[in-house]
Amino acid sequence: MTAPEVRRHDDSDSLVGDVASALLDRLESAQARGEVPQIGLTGGSIAEELHRELARRAQDSSVDWSRVVFWWGDERFVPAASPDRNARQAREALLDHVGVDPANVHEVPASDQVDSAEEAAAAYSATLRSEGAGFFEVLMLGIGPDGHCASLFPGHPGLQARDAIAIAVHDSPKPPPDRVTLTFEAMERCRAVWFIASGEGKADAVARALAPDGSVEETPARGVRGDETIWWLDDPAASALPT
Numbered sequence: 001m002t003a004p005e006v007r008r009h010d011d012s013d014s015l016v017g018d019v020a021s022a023l024l025d026r027l028e029s030a031q032a033r034g035e036v037p038q039i040g041l042t043g044g045s046i047a048e049e050l051h052r053e054l055a056r057r058a059q060d061s062s063v064d065w066s067r068v069v070f071w072w073g074d075e076r077f078v079p080a081a082s083p084d085r086n087a088r089q090a091r092e093a094l095l096d097h098v099g100v101d102p103a104n105v106h107e108v109p110a111s112d113q114v115d116s117a118e119e120a121a122a123a124y125s126a127t128l129r130s131e132g133a134g135f136f137e138v139l140m141l142g143i144g145p146d147g148h149c150a151s152l153f154p155g156h157p158g159l160q161a162r163d164a165i166a167i168a169v170h171d172s173p174k175p176p177p178d179r180v181t182l183t184f185e186a187m188e189r190c191r192a193v194w195f196i197a198s199g200e201g202k203a204d205a206v207a208r209a210l211a212p213d214g215s216v217e218e219t220p221a222r223g224v225r226g227d228e229t230i231w232w233l234d235d236p237a238a239s240a241l242p243t
């Protein structure tokens, strides 16, 4: 595990463009090695822009999207067709446009498919255990102004989860209140964790996440490290970092 690396960009367009290029390179390299890379998608506004950019560039890249396996770092526990679903957003912006193999898209069960977020978390964990045997090539994560990532929120019991891959979250301060999230332990198994943050509203959370001292209880994003951890930031999101 290496120290987190920060990559700064002038604005959100260049940020999204660079993350898209880096992700496509990484998928191409993994496929060139004969692997079927697994990636973890996230929800949120910058993720949506990234998904659209990836779809725009799909034609020009040599990534074989039918040989990429998709997971989510977290999901909102709402009906499958709800616009709040991270999976629906990713399907509309990316997956519906790039020729994925439906068998390689692993959504967290929705609230009209199972009875509870606990049941969804258990089913998602079981699928990850049986099908996600390898490591995620890249897990992408956003960060909230409060320092949350995936659906691990400051002061929430999920931060203490041990021996679990995915857990249910209730009373989320960011709506909707019921969610499913990967645990810190699961996220640590990723080859690369990429945080993507844009805008001044994220500046304090980013600075707290990268400060030499601080608590995971207060800033959950401090608790996630892959073999490689990169913070992709635009200048406003990086504006509270020491120069």
Ligand SMILES: O=C(O)C(O)[C@@H](O)[C@H](O)[C@H](O)COP(=O)(O)O
Residues within 6 Å of the ligand: 042, 043, 044, 045, 046, 047, 074, 075, 076, 086, 141, 142, 143, 144, 148, 149, 150, 151, 174
């Ligand atoms: O389902 C979600 O809401 C998330 O996965 C969440 O962790 C998100 O990535 C951040 O809150 C950043 O979201 P924004 O980019 O919209 O601020």
